[in-house]
Amino acid sequence: MKWEPLIENLTAGKIIPVIGNDLIRVKDKNGTLIPLYRHITRELTRTLKIQYTGQSIAELALAYPNENVIQTAESIFKKMSAESFNLELLEKLTRIRDFNFFISTTHDGLLAKALRTSRNLEPHKVEVIDYSLQNKPKPAHKKGNEPQVTVFNVLGSFENVDEAACDDEKMLEHFFSLSNKNHPNRNLADYFMKQMEQIKGKILLFIGCDFPDWFMRFIIRIITNNRYSDLRSSDYIVWDKVDKATDVYKFLTRYKKNIYTPEDCTQGNVQRFIDELYERWIEAYENFPIRYEGTVFLSYNIPDLELARQLKKLLLAEGIRSVWFDKDDLGAGKHKDLIKEEITKCKVFIPLLSNHSLSAADNSYVKEVEWASIEGRIKYNEQNEGRSFQLIPIVVDNTDRKDNRIPKFMRDFTMWDFQKNREHIIEGVRKELTPLKTHYSQDE
Secondary structure (H helix, E strand, O other), rough: OOHHHHHHHHHHHOOEEOOOOOOOHEEEOOOOEHHHHHHHHHHHHHHOOOOOOOOHHHHHHHHEEEOOOHHHHHHHHHHHOOEEEEEEEHHHHHOOOOEEEEOOOOOHHHHHHHHHHHHHHOHHHEEEEEOOOOOOOOOOOOOOOOOOOOEEOOOOOHOOOOOEEEEHHHHHHHHHHOOOOOOOOOOOHHHHHHHHHHHOEEEEEEEEOOOOOOHHHHHHHHOOOOOOOOOOOOEEEEEOOOOOOOOHHHHHHHOOEOOOOOOOOOOOOHHHHHHHHHHHHHHHHHHHOEEEOOEEEEEOOHHHHHHHHHHHHHHOOOOOOEEEEEEOOOOOOOOOHHEEEEEEEEOOEEEEEOHHHHHOOOOOOHHHHHHHHHHHHHHHHHHHOOOEEOOOOOOOOOOOOOOOOHHHHHOOOOOOOOOOOOOHHHHHHHHHEEEEOOOOOOOO
């Protein structure tokens, strides 16, 4: 698959992701991450007292029509604790801010949750459309209260279990109603199609949509609203079982669909794709306008280099281009004076606190130069009754925030956990910088 046209279309806002259930994972009893819906069907087979052979909810509903399979699946899902879910893949995908309209083929509502978390959005900023053949369209948004991103749950939601399309018959009916203008229950479908007028000329990116061969073809046909034989911008398809679905693979490639197939195409294909997509998207941003003015200085000990790089990438993705990162920015022959100069100019100073940095000798480079320089700036500000920058200490391992090795001047500021509070960290940085008006800004 060629990445250049994909990234070019992505940054131009021409791609709409269609999300499937392979992106939501939970830990099984052995601690292995497995897709959420595989877990649910395993629990269903235990309830039905039958052998689990990889059945889907739809297959179980067809085979056991008198067992309330759909209601039981919904009950299993709602009893799961929030800690059960691993939304890492969803959150990484939703951090790609060029996606502002998502089509979901799952019933769990976790895509909207991931969006609110990864982009630090208030609930009303994420519009959720739970498709139902009975519901009426939502009222128009009040001015100033428009959402920033929309999630269309095309197969309904467990929030309304009677209308969730979990079996084959309901799944067919949901998609049929989208394509049939004379369908008696057009209500929400009309609303959706008005929203989706922009799909003409757009490219669809199907990720982790694990459906049977025939249904996969049908979904792509209905959502794209184009014959396979019609020449158009080619859609992209990524799913974990591509190596096993030989028939649908041959069919889709015949009609020039782009299928992501790494050489070792085994379980985990979706994860590899999202990881690479995210990395390439961030790299592409080097050519985009800066959205925030002001320098961020990252201070870290060498063993924490990769974590510092991760943080820099998160900041770059927000349009914060001036991130001073000495591994990249300090060329040969540079010296301490340049470091001190950058620290005196930065709007945000972020020390990465870990056992590595705290255990270093007091005359280490980080402590002697970087931490000493920022402490001096803090004292200067206190004497002059002003504050021209913000200090945001971040703990990147299991170091206790009350650890007495942490300098007192840092403990006077709020300390964040890098693994748990990334969006709060990003938001804290953004608040300290000056937003610039650009054609790309999504905050306008």
